[in-house]
Amino acid sequence: MVAEFNSAFSINGLPIVYDDLSEVAYSLVKEGEPFEKEIGDFLLDWVSESDKILQRTSGSTGSPKDLYLSKKAMVKSALLTGSYLELGEGTRAVLCLPVSSIAGKMMLVRALTLGWKLTFVPPERTPLWSVSGDIDFIAMVPMQLQGSLKELRRVGKVLVGGAPVSKDLRQALLGKKTIVYESYGMSETASHIALRKLNPPVQGTPSGTVPAFQALPGITLEQDENQCLVVHAPFISPEPIHTNDLVSLSDAHSFHWLGRADHIVNSGGVKLIPELLEAQLEPVVDRRFFLTGIPDDVLGEKLVLIAEGKPDKDLLAKVKRSAAVEKYQVPKAVYFLDTFMEGKSGKILRAEIKAELFKNE
Incomplete structure (x- = not known):
């Protein structure tokens, strides 16, 4: 098939x-370099006769x-993003x-469809150091x-996504004029x-308030019997897309993400959502960590805290003294690892870390 293409498209100035x-x-x-080979492979797929693209899922909705x-x-997704974020033809993107x-x-x-002036750089931790001049958009x-x-x-x-945005990073964005959107998807x-727009904050919004995610036009939302998000996006799938994400649904178009259903810890009949408790403990634990059962x-099951870095025998006592969580939500034990395993997006690989830590128990 002839793929969608805008003649204003350019790569690295060409x-x-x-x-x-x-x-x-x-x-x-x-x-090309390995990351450039990936770009080349995708472009070949895009102009091929096939009307589909193969993608390996991240496991967000299962294995x-x-x-x-x-x-x-x-x-269609590219056009929606371009319209919603007002990124039309000639957008300088990285x-x-x-x-x-x-x-x-x-x-x-998006670049091919909307006619962007695209620059590509290695997928490193500090990508903007490789790019000169002003930029309209980067993900x-x-x-x-x-x-x-x-x-x-x-x-x-x-546009930031692929892993949760920490409270510290949201705080670091305050005072910056760049418009930052956090994404939800898979x-x-x-x-x-x-x-959801993280920065600059909407005028009159209380400091520290995290806004709800807003669905793009044409997409509606609901919850299943387990309070997990169900996505209706007819242009992507004729069937509802069921997720494993626990949400607080405001209406059919907005929600707050709470955590993953498969992360819930059932401790003595009380269901604990690790991600919610982690957000409360962020100011107390001065390192990367996560909770699990x-x-x-x-x-x-008992709730435990797994922390990155050198052992700190006082960490659990510090958590208890903080009163950041209720008594029944306090972890029963703390475990330490020198370095966390993480995915390409920087997301902590909880299951792999847990399996490695407790493989001999």
Whole structure:
């Protein structure tokens, strides 16, 4: 099929016509760095006869699997983003995400479809240091945004996703004029289906208030019997997309994310949502950490805290003294690891860390 294409599209300052896409792609595959080879492979897929793109899911809605996304759905998603964020033809954009991810693929689709002037750089922690001049738009994961705070003055709009944005990072954005949106989405939804504006804060909004995610036009939301989010996006899938994300649903178009259903700890009959408690403990624990459950003869499961870095024998006592959480929500034990395993987006790999830590128990 002939893929959607806008003639204003350019790569690294070079205008590209549709008939030259294959040649550009072959050159990247043959001579490029590993991240450039991924770009070339995707461009070849985009101009191929197939009407679908193969994407390996991240496992957000179950075990990782191969997924085939319609090119038409990806184009529709790109058009929605362009319209919602007012990023039209001629937008100066930077691709700094691996194209193995749906987020990286969609940056290319947006550029091709909307006619952006795209610059691509290695998917490193400080991508803006590789780019000169002002930028209209860039999509990043939180660790890249954290590493780019000093350069944000050159950027008009940022889309951040792939992992939760910490309270400290949200705080670091205060006072900066760059417009930052946090995204919610997954491979199955061809990138994000909802956004929330983190910065600059809406006038009159209390300090520290986290806004709700707002669904893009044409997308509606509901909850299943387990309070998990269900997404209705007809342009992506004729069937509802069921997620494993616990949410507080404001209405059919907005929600607050609470945590993952598969992370819930059932301790003595009380269901604890680790992500909610982690947010409350963030000011108390001065390092990366997460909460999880492990088997317990009395409680069935007990809540424990796993922290990164050198052991601190006073950490649990500090948590108890803080009163940041209720007594029954205080972890029963603390475990330490020198370094956390993390995914490409910087997301902490909870299941893998837990399996490694307790493999001999």
